[in-house]
Amino acid sequence: MIEPPPAPGAGGTPGPDAYRGMPPTVWAPPAPQLIRSARMLIVGYQADPEALAEVLPPGLTPHSNNLVQMNMYEVAAEQTSGFGAFSLTYLTVEIEGHDSLAAEGAMPIPGRFFAYYWNSSARVIAYARESAGIPAQYGTRRGTVDDGVLTSVLTVDGADVITARATVTDNPLGTLGGHLNYYAHRQIPRPEGRRAALSELIELPLPFVVDLYEATVDEISFDFPEGHPAARLAPLAPLSTPSVMWADVTFTYSMGRVIRDYLAEG
Structure with missing residues (x-):
């Protein structure tokens, strides 16, 4: 059982064991940060509902659609307000009861x-x-388009672990703006181990504007090493992709806000 951290010192000041942030070994800019016109492949695919429930912290439940939203992209330094160039892939689980809105409030979008x-x-x-x-x-993520076919690959530890192939075009489908609600379980251990310094549910309200283009996803393959936990979120067969977005996306990496403190709850 994880024990709570010691109480703050007298006078409301942090005690000697209080969490003081990550060591300053890598400079990171302050929140929020802006990303401009990132060409993204975002695919909502159906996955095993038991696997979805397993990765969620207390208080969150999978959406009844059983969707994972996978996003893959890269950006140049001039597209960011302080991050520099980077590539990214993430897997998010859609959840119940935390919808945001797009299209001037007309389109609900499940939290992720x-x-x-x-x-x-x-x-x-x-x-x-x-x-x-x-x-x-x-x-690292790399993406290439040849004869209208996008091949998007995530590489971890020298191995290609996720590959997505999609038929993509530059045919515009319009522009969409709104918010997305993202969530993360912020867990930071005590330096000596055994206990958590922080265990919080963080909400990240993310404003976005997207220019959409036509695309269809043809294949998604997971090739993680045996026993890797991310393999549990692989698409079900046959592949079902109720949502596909091939788009230029402008958005913020917003400031997170704590909506649940698990340590305070005991």
């Missing part, structure tokens, strides 16, 4: 919980972990 997140930038990894509680780890 960060289950897995890979990034090529140590700067962005530090920001994502510290500012948002996102379980960021190192990985």
